[in-house]
Amino acid sequence: MSNAFDIGARLLYRDALLLVIDKPAGLPVHPGPRGGETLTDHLDALRFGLPRRPETAHRLDRDTSGCLALGRHAKALARLGKLFSGSGVDKTYWAIVEGGPAEEAGRIDLPLARRSDDPRSWWMKADPAGDPSLTHWRVLGRAGGRTWLELKPVTGRTHQLRVHCAASGWPILGDAIYGGAPRGSALHLHARTLSIPLYPKRDAITVTAPPPPHIAEAVAPLAAQAAISRAPS
Structure with missing residues (x-):
């Protein structure tokens, strides 16, 4: 990334309260202890006439791509914060995992806690005494020892999907923290869709982000195999 990065070209949805990029x-x-470029550096370009820049309503890991919701002002952020802190927002992710589950769908109900007491550390672990964490999953395709999964987190713990997949025996491809991939590998985790019931008398706002090139390339053979499997014999 650089200052030439065009955040406006990545805008997926805009209204008076909400932006999705x-x-x-x-x-x-957000800025971290090591400094460097962050999304925050680019948010002034999304003010669209308002006096302050928008702010993020939830989190995405650095290495995760896809739908990220922004509140355009304080009241919007408060409303979005309530939705994201509860179970009001429907979040769908795509992941390519190594190996994969034997079943076609299921759930991972596994509490999570920080690995370290250091407040700067975001690494997590499965821990029976940790915070309740629930993920629903469904197989979208299989091929070549990999599986394409749809993941729906019910809770929103840090690194939840990454830890849940790794603890289940099928780490996300490219995960250098929980899956043993080489450092610098591309994480194959994408926030595919957000469905946000922001306005009480309207349908939920549903926004979908296209997969980035590294995930689209990995999905292609899995989608092709899934199509073959579904074809009538």
């Missing part, structure tokens, strides 16, 4: 993989959302 397609966050690129590799760009942190």
Whole structure:
């Protein structure tokens, strides 16, 4: 990324309260202890006439791509915050995992806690004494020792999907923290869809982000195999 990065070209949805952008993989959302470029550096370009820049309503990992919701002002952020802190927002992710589950659908109900007491550490672990964490999953395709999964987190713990997949025996492809991939590998986790019931008397706002090139390339053979499997014999 650089200052030439065009965040406006990644805008997926806009109204008076909400923006949804397609966050690129590799760009942190917030400044960290090591400094460097973050999404925050680009948010002034999304003011669209308002006096203050929008702010993120939830989190996405640096290496995760896809739908990220922004509140355009304080009241919008408060409303979105309530939705995201509860179970009001329907979130759908795509992941390519190594190996894969034997079943076609299921759930992972596994509490999570921080690995370290260091407040700067975001690494997590499965821990019976941790915070309740629930993920629903469904197989979208299988081929070549990999599986394409649809993941729906019910809770929103840090690194939840990454830890849940790794603890189940099928780590997300490219996960250098929980899956043993080489450092610098491309994480194959994409926030595919957000469905946000922002306005009480209207349908939920549903926004979908296209997969980035590294995920689209990995999905292609899995989607082709799934199509063959579904074809009538």
